[in-house]
Amino acid sequence: MVIRVIEDRKGDHIRICLEHDVQARYNHWDDVFIPHRAIPTCDLDEVDLGVELLGKRLEAPIIISSMTGGSKEAGRYNELLARAASEFGLAMGVGSQRAALENPRYRDSYSVVAEYDIPLVLGNLGAPQLSRGNEGNNYGKEEVERAIDMIGAHGIFVHLNYLQEVVQPEGDTTVRGFIENLEALCRDFDVIAKETGAGISGTDALLLKDAGVKALDVGGMSGTSFSAVESFRKDDTGFAERSGRTLREWGIPSPVSMVEANVGLPLIGSGGIRNGLDVARALSLGATAAGMAHHLLEQASKGYEELAKEIEYIIREVRSVIFLSGATCVRDMWDTSPIITGRTADYMK
Numbered sequence: 001m002v003i004r005v006i007e008d009r010k011g012d013h014i015r016i017c018l019e020h021d022v023q024a025r026y027n028h029w030d031d032v033f034i035p036h037r038a039i040p041t042c043d044l045d046e047v048d049l050g051v052e053l054l055g056k057r058l059e060a061p062i063i064i065s066s067m068t069g070g071s072k073e074a075g076r077y078n079e080l081l082a083r084a085a086s087e088f089g090l091a092m093g094v095g096s097q098r099a100a101l102e103n104p105r106y107r108d109s110y111s112v113v114a115e116y117d118i119p120l121v122l123g124n125l126g127a128p129q130l131s132r133g134n135e136g137n138n139y140g141k142e143e144v145e146r147a148i149d150m151i152g153a154h155g156i157f158v159h160l161n162y163l164q165e166v167v168q169p170e171g172d173t174t175v176r177g178f179i180e181n182l183e184a185l186c187r188d189f190d191v192i193a194k195e196t197g198a199g200i201s202g203t204d205a206l207l208l209k210d211a212g213v214k215a216l217d218v219g220g221m222s223g224t225s226f227s228a229v230e231s232f233r234k235d236d237t238g239f240a241e242r243s244g245r246t247l248r249e250w251g252i253p254s255p256v257s258m259v260e261a262n263v264g265l266p267l268i269g270s271g272g273i274r275n276g277l278d279v280a281r282a283l284s285l286g287a288t289a290a291g292m293a294h295h296l297l298e299q300a301s302k303g304y305e306e307l308a309k310e311i312e313y314i315i316r317e318v319r320s321v322i323f324l325s326g327a328t329c330v331r332d333m334w335d336t337s338p339i340i341t342g343r344t345a346d347y348m349k
């Protein structure tokens with residue numbers, strides 16, 4: 001049954017991400033160096049961490065990336081993450097809302113976020129469900145409206161996850177009609193297009209910009225590999241295990257995708273962001289904010305106190321690095337001219 005399958009999948013994803021190593025073997029953010037300023041240009045406590053995204057003000061340039069919903073356990077994670085987003089004034093996305101659109105019994109695991117005062121809440125639906133060829137599952141305006149209303153969202157992430165779909169035995173690989181459908185949705189809603197760990201190229205960034213999305217979340221290769229995640233799922237055919245391993249490192253490294261996808265839209269740097277230095281590295285490559293998924297899931301699994309302490313430290317690190325870069329605010333970071341070395345520099349040649 002399709003609903004049971006979705007619930008199992010969401011539960012599997014959390015469990016696998018917490019129990020197995022599903023990170024890319026090389027984190028390309030380590031190749032990004034921001035030049036140090038021995039004499040910063042303002043006092044540390046004068047650094048302004050606030051940013052605006054989709055017209056909403058965040059207290060710090062951090063997004064809790066879309067992860068979950070669709071099971072009891074997922075609902076508990078969404079509640080922990082929502083509480084943190086509210087306490088620290090961060091943006092938050094929920095995981096794909098397909099499960100709740102298809103079965104109302106899963107609504108609560110998403111709508112729990114509406115109980116918190118969060119500056120920017122983003123719904124989530126996938127490109128395969130928005131593709132015309134996908135019979136019976138072809139979402140449009142009505143479904144997006146329902147997804148947004150379900151959680152009191154200000155906009156919606158449309159995720160691009162074809163790497164994950166191709167390695168799943170039950171993967172949904174329809175894409176025809178997606179861009180036309182997206183274009184129509186962008187006329188009615190604030191849409192952010194996001195990848196889920198394989199990055200967005202310059203060509204695709206332009207296609208998405210032309211379709212009318214308001215921002216791009218690069219979701220590059222460097223952190224969670226959904227190909228790796230799928231390789232750990234039980235699969236009678238053995239295909240996911242094999243193919244998931246083969247394609248584990250597929251994708252555009254996150255910092256490279258930042259450079260390619262910088263097409264004049266607000267950019268979100270994500271895929272492998274582990275700490276405040278990585279957040280600042282993303283800012284130095286033109287991001288308005290950075291998205292974190294796996295790292296925060298791990299902290300949340302230890303309870304709210306651990307999650308809150310980690311976010312507090314990450315924010316302090318972002319402030320410190322902005323200060324040490326001679327910048328006074330997020331926007332100044334765009335002028336810091338980071339140096340890209342190693343494998344990432346090779347890739348960019």
Ligand SMILES: Cc1cc2nc3c(=O)[nH]c(=O)nc-3n(C[C@H](O)[C@H](O)[C@H](O)COP(=O)(O)O)c2cc1C
Nearest residue numbers: 065066067095096159196223224271272292293294
């Ligand atoms: C457990 C888990 C579930 C996820 N589910 C979704 C999802 O439903 N929709 C989505 O757009 N991205 C989903 N993602 C992808 C993240 O939003 C993010 O793009 C990706 O994990 C890369 O970020 P990271 O390296 O910080 O984990 C999920 C990630 C994790 C770890």
